[in-house]
Amino acid sequence: ATTANAGEVFAAFKSKQYELGVKMEHGQVMTGVSVFQIDRPNAITDQATNIYSMDGTQRNRGLELSAVGEAVRNLRLMASATIYDATLKRSAGAVNQGKDAIGVPKYTLNLGADWDVPGVHGLSVNARAIHTAATPYDVANTLDMPSWTRVDAGARYRTTIMGKPVALRASVENLFNRNYWLSSSTLLTVSTAAAARTLLLSAQFDL
Numbered sequence: 001a002t003t004a005n006a007g008e009v010f011a012a013f014k015s016k017q018y019e020l021g022v023k024m025e026h027g028q029v030m031t032g033v034s035v036f037q038i039d040r041p042n043a044i045t046d047q048a049t050n051i052y053s054m055d056g057t058q059r060n061r062g063l064e065l066s067a068v069g070e071a072v073r074n075l076r077l078m079a080s081a082t083i084y085d086a087t088l089k090r091s092a093g094a095v096n097q098g099k100d101a102i103g104v105p106k107y108t109l110n111l112g113a114d115w116d117v118p119g120v121h122g123l124s125v126n127a128r129a130i131h132t133a134a135t136p137y138d139v140a141n142t143l144d145m146p147s148w149t150r151v152d153a154g155a156r157y158r159t160t161i162m163g164k165p166v167a168l169r170a171s172v173e174n175l176f177n178r179n180y181w182l183s184s185s186t187l188l189t190v191s192t193a194a195a196a197r198t199l200l201l202s203a204q205f206d207l
Contacts, residue, residue, distance in 0.1 A: 016038070041058070042057055122157055150194075166205050169200075169204070182194050
């Protein structure tokens with residue numbers, strides 16, 4: 001709001017992404033590994049002109065590992081881990097050059113399971129755990145958003161109604177009602193409080 005061009009609307013920016021990965025099947029389980037690099041503009045304010053523009057550069061590099069499949073009969077597991085290296089390659093006056101980009105954690109971890117309940121045809125229960133590492137809050141890297149972990153749980157029931165397949169779902173997000181902050185932007189330091197425990201119900205009908 002204090003820059004000379006406050007209120008200006010920018011055109012959509014372009015990013016360049018490179019990715020290389022390998023997937024392997026081991027019976028009922030598929031594993032994967034990939035590396036990626038994303039170069040994208042970053043917002044900076046020119047110190048000489050006080051003009052705010054998409055004239056910086058942010059480079060995001062990372063490694064992603066994943067595994068999904070039926071570990072044992074009627075039990076499906078899903079796991080993934082992503083490691084990030086997000087760096088400011090060009091910043092205003094080179095003051096914060098080489099610093100970690102805001103809004104990007106060092107790593108994220110995900111683990112999920114889906115289990116068909118024995119003796120109850122069509123019924124399955126599921127659970128998921130999500131962990132996000134601490135995230136830089138400011139471009140000078142003097143403050144981090146704390147890491148957080150969330151657990152979700154749910155159930156699914158598949159049946160038929162009037163000869164049509166129906167899937168009924170119920171899930172609880174943030175099962176333990178944890179309080180944590182989400183960083184919602186990598187251009188501005190914008191953070192929001194995560195949603196409290198939330199119950200979701202849905203029905204899917206195949207006509």
